[in-house]
Amino acid sequence: MAVYSTRFIDPVNLMPLVLKRRSVIPGFGLAFGFTVLYLSLLVLIPLAAAFLKASALSWHEFWQLVLSPRAMASYRLSFGGSLVGAIANLFFGVLAAWVLVRYDFPGKGILDSLVDLPFALPTAVAGISLATLYSPNGWLGRLLATLGVHIAYTRMGVIVALTFIGLPFVVRTVQPVLQDLDREFEEAAASLGANRWQTFTRVLLPSIFPAALTGFGLAFARAVGEYGSVIFIAGNMPMRTEITPLLIVIKLQEYDYSGATAIAIFMLMISFAMLLGINLLQTWSGRQGRAESARGEPSRPFESLYVAEGGQ
Amino acid sequence: MATSLTWTGSKSSGPSFAASGALTESASLRWILIGTALVFLSVFLFLPLAVVFSSALERGIGAYLAGIRDPDALSAIRLTLLAAGIAVPLNMVFGVAAAWALGKFDFIGKSILISLIDLPFSVSPVVSGFIYVLMFGLQGLLGPWLIDHGIRIIFAVPGIILATIFVTFPFVARELLPTVQAQGNDEEEAAVSLGASGWQTFWHVTLPNARWALIYGVILCNARAMGEFGAVSVVSGHIRGLTNTMPLHIEVVYDDYQFVAAFAVASLLALLGLVTLAVKSLIEWQARRAAQIAQAGGGEP
Amino acid sequence: MSISVRGVSKKFGSFSALDRIDLEIPAGELVALLGPSGSGKTTLLRIIAGLEFADSGAVEFEGQDISSRSARDRRVGFVFQHFALFRYMTVFENIAFGLRVRPRRIRPSREEIRAKVHELLRLIQLENQAQRYPSQLSGGQRQRVALARALAVEPSVLLLDEPFGALDAKVRLELRRWLRDLHDKVQITSVFVTHDQDEALEVADRVAVMNEGRIEQFGTPADVYHSPATSFVYNFLGNVNLFRGRVENGATFIHSSPTGSIIFVRPHFLDVSRQPNGSSHFRAVTKHIHTAGPLVKIEAVTEWGAPVHIEMSQERFGALGLVPDETVFVTPKESAVFRADSHPAAADKS
Numbered sequence: 001m002a003v004y005s006t007r008f009i010d011p012v013n014l015m016p017l018v019l020k021r022r023s024v025i026p027g028f029g030l031a032f033g034f035t036v037l038y039l040s041l042l043v044l045i046p047l048a049a050a051f052l053k054a055s056a057l058s059w060h061e062f063w064q065l066v067l068s069p070r071a072m073a074s075y076r077l078s079f080g081g082s083l084v085g086a087i088a089n090l091f092f093g094v095l096a097a098w099v100l101v102r103y104d105f106p107g108k109g110i111l112d113s114l115v116d117l118p119f120a121l122p123t124a125v126a127g128i129s130l131a132t133l134y135s136p137n138g139w140l141g142r143l144l145a146t147l148g149v150h151i152a153y154t155r156m157g158v159i160v161a162l163t164f165i166g167l168p169f170v171v172r173t174v175q176p177v178l179q180d181l182d183r184e185f186e187e188a189a190a191s192l193g194a195n196r197w198q199t200f201t202r203v204l205l206p207s208i209f210p211a212a213l214t215g216f217g218l219a220f221a222r223a224v225g226e227y228g229s230v231i232f233i234a235g236n237m238p239m240r241t242e243i244t245p246l247l248i249v250i251k252l253q254e255y256d257y258s259g260a261t262a263i264a265i266f267m268l269m270i271s272f273a274m275l276l277g278i279n280l281l282q283t284w285s286g287r288q289g290r291a292e293s294a295r296g297e298p299s300r301p302f303e304s305l306y307v308a309e310g311g312q
Numbered sequence: 313m314a315t316s317l318t319w320t321g322s323k324s325s326g327p328s329f330a331a332s333g334a335l336t337e338s339a340s341l342r343w344i345l346i347g348t349a350l351v352f353l354s355v356f357l358f359l360p361l362a363v364v365f366s367s368a369l370e371r372g373i374g375a376y377l378a379g380i381r382d383p384d385a386l387s388a389i390r391l392t393l394l395a396a397g398i399a400v401p402l403n404m405v406f407g408v409a410a411a412w413a414l415g416k417f418d419f420i421g422k423s424i425l426i427s428l429i430d431l432p433f434s435v436s437p438v439v440s441g442f443i444y445v446l447m448f449g450l451q452g453l454l455g456p457w458l459i460d461h462g463i464r465i466i467f468a469v470p471g472i473i474l475a476t477i478f479v480t481f482p483f484v485a486r487e488l489l490p491t492v493q494a495q496g497n498d499e500e501e502a503a504v505s506l507g508a509s510g511w512q513t514f515w516h517v518t519l520p521n522a523r524w525a526l527i528y529g530v531i532l533c534n535a536r537a538m539g540e541f542g543a544v545s546v547v548s549g550h551i552r553g554l555t556n557t558m559p560l561h562i563e564v565v566y567d568d569y570q571f572v573a574a575f576a577v578a579s580l581l582a583l584l585g586l587v588t589l590a591v592k593s594l595i596e597w598q599a600r601r602a603a604q605i606a607q608a609g610g611g612e613p
Numbered sequence: 614m615s616i617s618v619r620g621v622s623k624k625f626g627s628f629s630a631l632d633r634i635d636l637e638i639p640a641g642e643l644v645a646l647l648g649p650s651g652s653g654k655t656t657l658l659r660i661i662a663g664l665e666f667a668d669s670g671a672v673e674f675e676g677q678d679i680s681s682r683s684a685r686d687r688r689v690g691f692v693f694q695h696f697a698l699f700r701y702m703t704v705f706e707n708i709a710f711g712l713r714v715r716p717r718r719i720r721p722s723r724e725e726i727r728a729k730v731h732e733l734l735r736l737i738q739l740e741n742q743a744q745r746y747p748s749q750l751s752g753g754q755r756q757r758v759a760l761a762r763a764l765a766v767e768p769s770v771l772l773l774d775e776p777f778g779a780l781d782a783k784v785r786l787e788l789r790r791w792l793r794d795l796h797d798k799v800q801i802t803s804v805f806v807t808h809d810q811d812e813a814l815e816v817a818d819r820v821a822v823m824n825e826g827r828i829e830q831f832g833t834p835a836d837v838y839h840s841p842a843t844s845f846v847y848n849f850l851g852n853v854n855l856f857r858g859r860v861e862n863g864a865t866f867i868h869s870s871p872t873g874s875i876i877f878v879r880p881h882f883l884d885v886s887r888q889p890n891g892s893s894h895f896r897a898v899t900k901h902i903h904t905a906g907p908l909v910k911i912e913a914v915t916e917w918g919a920p921v922h923i924e925m926s927q928e929r930f931g932a933l934g935l936v937p938d939e940t941v942f943v944t945p946k947e948s949a950v951f952r953a954d955s956h957p958a959a960a961d962k963s
Contacts, residue, residue: 023416023417023418023497024501024504024505025416025417025497025500025501025504025510025513026504026509026510026513027412027510027514028413028416028417030409031409031410031412031413032413032417032419034405034406034409035406035409035410035413035414035425036425038402038406038409039406039425039428039429042474042477042478042481043428043431043432043478043481044428045447046443046444046446046447046478047431047443049443049446049447049452049453050442050443050446050447052453053446053452053453092348092349092352095345095348095349095352096349096352096353098345098349099345099346099349100349103342103345103346105346109593111350111353111357112593113589113590113592113593114353114357114358114361114589115353115357116589116592117357117360117361117585117589118356118357120535120584120585120586120588120589121360121361121539121581121582121585122535122538122539122540122541122558122559122578122581122582122585123437123539123541123542123559124539124541124559124560124562124563124578124581125364125539125559125562125578125581125582125585126360127541128562128566128574128575128578129360129361129363129364129367129575129578130360132363132367132571132575133359133360133363138363139359139363140355140359163356164356164360167356167357182695182697184693184695184697185697185699187664187684187691187693187697188691188693188697188699188762189699189710189714190664190683190684190685191662191663191664191684191685191687191689191690191691191763192710192711192714192762192763192765192766193685193688193711193714193715193766194685194710194711194714195685195714196336196337198714202699202710202714203699206699206701207700207701221434224436225434225435225436225437225438225439226436226437227436227437227438227541227542227545228437228541228542228545228559232563232566244436245436245437245438245439245542246438248438248439248442248546249438249545249546252442252445252546257451260442261442261446264438264439264442264443267436267439268435268439271434271435271436271439272434274434275427275430275431275434279427
């Protein structure tokens, strides 16, 4: 009988304790209710509807559509281009963050503000601007054409656009970490005889690595789904310079609903997986940050990420 | 210590670079790093921005104004203002409610709710628009029912507004939440203990404390709402003068080789982006100054 | 290795952190730089370490000018106030860092590094913690690891910035003795910065008392405590009562005009009695009596209305049987007199 005794607790009285810690501040019911309702109507139900629609396809049909040669070519370009762009941003982003935090030079303030431009500039504007800049008679395109390099309407163009839209992420995740990094660590390394390069690779790099990796992940995830800034510069040749989001639009224009649905659902699942991965990465690097050796103060390297994400 | 660049180590004669070498980089390396970063950022930030304005004004101010005064352009501007005018206030109300519920209370499933609010950030804009097509389109779940009742959502203004709401959904909540959370509950509890009602507490205590974050969130939300392209493109149907927003109008005109007209409308959106960045810098500058004042008031310099 | 600081000055903007400092630290000694915050003690330490550079003046190790040498090349062991342990490295890796970053031709072999680190781990009694990360250690353990890391490179001098500042009171006391023992064992010229007078007086061979960028006095703990050179030193080392008065023919007159002198009396040099005894006393009214602790502390008010602090042994207090609001006669047993403009005058014991 003793086993069942815990069941006699009045479930009605237990509810508020379990679901929500008691608070004297009013308004939880209204705010929470509205939040959940709005979220459900505008985001969750449409997303669920898309999955429901996709479930009309059989398992075999679904994968056949997802893995069709034209779709595969588009994944290679979207994921490959995003990877190259994110790697470029990893390297130049850490460099730019370093320069912006550590050095003083004229125009630094304006440059620092402009880093967020790819978030603030509408993608269509960025798209036509990049296409014009790199077209054979554009400012840079003309220059590069004399070297035999063609960017516009090639895969290089896709990479340039995907680098552009992911540019702020690494800078904005690494910058606050560098800013909060105590000079003491570098002084300690120097007093122990390390030269500048050893200090950078052994002391500084491990500290900024988790943040840089998070920025890399965010830039990659953003680039994979990008549409507006790419389609003007890409050339959009099927099998060659056609990104996955464009393929969805084309399928839709051709009234190939099942094809569009399958690829869209596939992209959605990848987005969710990447979101999960980035969240895990942030939790992990947040823990690394809290393992601050000296003062035990939890440092919060991702405060600025709200700004970074918010500025998309 | 002064910033690294202006600091040149000991004034005593001799190798001052060698002396400072262990704590900072040599001047030449410093300038190489700055130069590389400047070239990268210029190519990717300054040049695209410059192209927009230079192309818009290529044929003079008359052609520029003609591009904007075009009836289709004007109707695109009107539709963009309408969509943002509906989406932004709705998302603002949502953001405030979400920040209140998530920032001031502890409950089970809170972190899941936060992740769900982030969802639209991680979805490709094209897919965002597409899920509304699957919901309300002709082939969609509610399509047949909507046709029977003569309601058009997809390839019409309501779809554009819905897609705009979806892609700008998290902005205000995401900006407000950390601020509201960081402020803690002390002031609200004090207000309640002094007899304030929920609304009074919110209006007089919480909102004033979070006003900068709210302003910034709304401005970001607005910039994205007016500039959204992929999601809106999928649901609009590109009907000139009817369902084209500014970004869609830019695409149509650009594909027509009317570059000046395309860049003229684009320059308006680029200006909006620049204003957004300026406001962001201003708010950050303000926050830094407030932090400095608070620190100076704390005694230790 | 001896350290000489010659005429070192340093300004931060318009603030003068160090003003023509001269200091001779003999080889093998443990020296404390003692002073309030802003006195320049940390700046001086960082200049000796090569982490900061003087505007003028020179630093010499064993008679050799090393002012233009970088921190890297000075072979100093520096222990930071907040330890600055590398958080992505284990205890072992932290201690081995200085050996591993040496140029290849003078880098010890893997086995030599291992042996050296384990020897140091034994010295700091953390042999079992080699594979832990700094975040998994207590404050006192971190401090010891920081010390071992600094000692691993066999520095010519050891410099410690507020070595116990980040620890709680009990650990601080323990580590103080441990540092003293360690120094006796390793015999390396060491300088540490502190704002805690007890710490400086208990641990150091010599103390440099600093104020506003200058050294007020440099001497053994007994010297600076018993023969303070300036009113600042007297005031800074221990509690003190301050009276104005004058000195005439070797006699001290408290609270009598002209008040050209400042007279300092430590609370335990004030004798209390119920009866007037001879001439050199003043009257005071007891206000609060604190009996907890090894000494009884009495707050009283003098006949001219100034507060005065008195300390006496529990035995003496028991014999007197004092209660609050009682008029007593107070006699200074020993005082230090400085001219009112605070320049050192004859420190006089009466």
